[in-house]
Amino acid sequence: MVRDMITVFTASYNYSKYLRQSIESVLNQTDRDFEYHLVDYGSTDNTWNIMQEYTKDTRVKAMQIGAQKNKVFAMNHSIRKAKGDAWVWCPADDYFASNLLERKRVYAKRYPKAVLDDDNYVVDGDGKVYGSSRRGEFTDENIKVKIWEKSLIGFTGIYIPMFIFRDIGLYFSEEENYSEDYRWMIEAVERGVKFRHIPEKLHFKRKHKGSCTKKEYVAIIANIEKIHKELKEKYGK
Numbered sequence: 001m002v003r004d005m006i007t008v009f010t011a012s013y014n015y016s017k018y019l020r021q022s023i024e025s026v027l028n029q030t031d032r033d034f035e036y037h038l039v040d041y042g043s044t045d046n047t048w049n050i051m052q053e054y055t056k057d058t059r060v061k062a063m064q065i066g067a068q069k070n071k072v073f074a075m076n077h078s079i080r081k082a083k084g085d086a087w088v089w090c091p092a093d094d095y096f097a098s099n100l101l102e103r104k105r106v107y108a109k110r111y112p113k114a115v116l117d118d119d120n121y122v123v124d125g126d127g128k129v130y131g132s133s134r135r136g137e138f139t140d141e142n143i144k145v146k147i148w149e150k151s152l153i154g155f156t157g158i159y160i161p162m163f164i165f166r167d168i169g170l171y172f173s174e175e176e177n178y179s180e181d182y183r184w185m186i187e188a189v190e191r192g193v194k195f196r197h198i199p200e201k202l203h204f205k206r207k208h209k210g211s212c213t214k215k216e217y218v219a220i221i222a223n224i225e226k227i228h229k230e231l232k233e234k235y236g237k
Contacts, residue, residue, distance in 0.1 A: 004108070006034040006101060007084030007162075011074035012047040013040075015092035018206065019050050021127065025095035025204075027057060031102040035083055036060045039074040042067030047092075072174045079165050079172075087160045093206045094156040100202040104159040111196045115188065116159035118198040125208035133205065137197050147189045148228070148237065155181040157203040164193055176227070178220040183227045190235050 008026050012019050026036055036059050038051040051062040065077055079087055086108065090096055100118070107116050122131040135154060138146055146152055158181075164170050170188055172180045189195070231237070 004085035004105075005083065006031075006086050006088055006105075006159075007037060007078070007082035008034050008088045008090055008101070009037045009039070009075065009078040009082075010090045010092055011039040011041055011071055011078070012043055012051070012092040013071065014043045014045045014047065016043070016045040016047045016050055018093040018095075019047060022090055022092050022095045023050075023054055025098070026090055027054065027059070028098055029096065029101045030099050031105055032059075034059060034088075034101060037078040037081065038062045039078055040064045041071065041074040069174070070177045070180075072172045072176060072180045075180075076171050076174065079162075082162060085162055087162060087165070089155055089158050090203075091156055093208065095204050095206075096157060097202045097204070100157050103198060103200060103202055104157070107196065107198050108159065108161075111194065113161055113163070114194040114196040115153070115161070115164070116196055116198055117153045117155075118157055118200055118202040120154060120156065120203045120205045121201050123204050123206050125206065127204075127206070129204070132201055134199070135197060137199070138195070140194065143189055143195060147186050148232075151182050151185065153181075153185055153195065154203075154205070156205055164188065168193070176223065178223045179227060182224060183231070186227070186231050190231070 010022055038060060040048045040051055048064060054060045055062050065074060104116055119134045121129050122133060123129050138152060168191060172184050176183055
């Protein structure tokens with residue numbers, strides 16, 4: 001029996017400080033049946049040099065796409081190039097537990113058409129664990145209400161079956177500088193995509209001063225309000 005292959009994606013824009021830990025957490029997975037896209041979208045630090053170091057591993061494909069308006073261009077570039085049957089995102093400042101892909105594959109057998117997320121540890125800028133986050137379960141019905149109230153899904157380690165992009169045509173909006181993942185979630189729920197939560201801590205979410213959430217908090221909140229307004233009009237909410 002041929003197993004489905006997974007495409008893992010990491011993009012970096014001047015995140016070389018954390019990039020090696022992110023990359024190595026993917027390459028050291030217990031499940032080794034994946035391709036790995038490393039995308040540099042205009043970095044001025046040594047991101048590209050670091051990415052090239054790992055191309056000796058045949059699973060790795062490093063790509064430079066030049067400066068972009070936002071990271072969404074890098075995300076969609078990876079999705080369009082993907083050979084896998086599912087797409088998994090590892091941000092350059094976060095990293096995976098060694099069994100993340102293995103556990104995602106187990107749950108994907110139970111829920112073959114569902115988007116899968118998981119719980120996580122929280123680490124500081126130096127990688128020290130100081131907390132954890134448990135998102136909790138939701139049903140196919142109450143998610144339709146809850147998704148308008150808050151972001152229910154963590155996108156580090158997110159497992160998205162490729163048919164959602166290719167057949168439904170639901171890519172990430174390149175018009176969004178922030179919260180493109182939240183917009184995508186609302187659109188996916190409204191278009192009937194199923195979501196399932198894995199109640200296991202399978203990745204490490206880094207909180208640091210240089211994160212987009214810290215630096216652009218006010219802009220992010222304003223953008224979420226814009227997303228709500230646009231999508232409520234679109235879906236008649």
